[in-house]
Amino acid sequence: MGSLIEARGLTKNFSGLAAVSSVTLSCDRGMIHAVIGPNGAGKSTLINLLSGELRPTDGQILVDGVNVKGYGPTKMSLLGVGRSYQRTNIYPNLSVLENCNIAVQSRLEISMRFFGAVTSYPDVEARSKQVMQRLQLDSLAHKKANELSHGEQRQVEIALALATEPKVLLLDEPLAGMGAEESLRMVELLRNIRSDFAMILVEHDMDAVFALADHLTVMVNGEVIESGKPEVVRLSRRVQEAYLGGDIDE
Ligand SMILES: Nc1ncnc2c1ncn2[C@@H]1O[C@H](COP(=O)(O)OP(=O)(O)OP(=O)(O)O)[C@@H](O)[C@H]1O
Ligand SMILES: [Mg+2]
Numbered sequence: 001m002g003s004l005i006e007a008r009g010l011t012k013n014f015s016g017l018a019a020v021s022s023v024t025l026s027c028d029r030g031m032i033h034a035v036i037g038p039n040g041a042g043k044s045t046l047i048n049l050l051s052g053e054l055r056p057t058d059g060q061i062l063v064d065g066v067n068v069k070g071y072g073p074t075k076m077s078l079l080g081v082g083r084s085y086q087r088t089n090i091y092p093n094l095s096v097l098e099n100c101n102i103a104v105q106s107r108l109e110i111s112m113r114f115f116g117a118v119t120s121y122p123d124v125e126a127r128s129k130q131v132m133q134r135l136q137l138d139s140l141a142h143k144k145a146n147e148l149s150h151g152e153q154r155q156v157e158i159a160l161a162l163a164t165e166p167k168v169l170l171l172d173e174p175l176a177g178m179g180a181e182e183s184l185r186m187v188e189l190l191r192n193i194r195s196d197f198a199m200i201l202v203e204h205d206m207d208a209v210f211a212l213a214d215h216l217t218v219m220v221n222g223e224v225i226e227s228g229k230p231e232v233v234r235l236s237r238r239v240q241e242a243y244l245g246g247d248i249d250e
Pocket of ligand 1: 014017019037038039040041042043044045046
């Protein structure tokens with residue numbers, strides 16, 4: 001079975017700065033591939049390349065074997081690449097269900113534009129409810145987004161990503177700003193849905209990374225300095241020096 005998403009020699013230069021430099025990685029369904037590294041390593045830039053929000057300077061991206069050269073975010077989403085953001089993209093004055101409906105609706109409008117599919121409003125709401133059930137967020141449906149705790153907001157962001165019916169899920173720091181309990185809940189949530197997706201997970205929380213990841217890629221200054229099984233990467237001297245530092249002896 002081929003990878004659901006694959007990057008080969010992916011490179012992004014910003015006026016002379018190599019934010020992402022010849023990165024090669026892949027992820028299969030049911031797998032979580034974590035990308036870690038210090039601030040400014042190029043992790044978000046990598047996610048933005050994989051989601052189609054940025055055009056690579058060089059290299060290739062394949063989604064389910066299809067070379068997606070020149071695809072923007074809309075076409076990537078249609079191909080099944082969904083994402084969450086490092087900063088929130090929730091409408092604060094709308095309910096969770098309404099936020100989810102907007103995400104489902106936007107997906108349907110794009111499908112209609114491309115494939116002429118027609119879907120009614122009840123179908124939108126049914127799909128939203130299905131997604132919330134999948135994530136066990138039903139009880140939040142009628143809460144306004146600005147009344148949610150930070151942890152709940154981040155869970156809803158996963159729901160918004162799932163509303164686009166992805167097969168690949170790109171997650172940029174889903175645990176950012178969370179307390180210990182909220183982090184555990186998010187790890188549990190990701191564990192519960194992992195079998196359905198190929199997940200690329202950018203995260204600074206090493207407990208979560210080592211609890212979830214099947215494969216680890218470590219980036220520093222745009223470059224991959226190590227890639228492999230988490231327990232092997234963890235012991236790499238280069239990785240310890242560049243990033244994990246004191247964590248390693250815990
Ligand atoms: N649109 C842009 N234009 C110019 N430079 C950029 C742009 N986006 C990112 N950069 C630069 O590229 C480098 C990588 O940034 P990126 O946001 O990908 O890092 P990161 O690994 O996600 O960091 P963090 O852990 O802080 O989120 C940084 O030096 C950043 O300043
Ligand atoms: Mg980032």
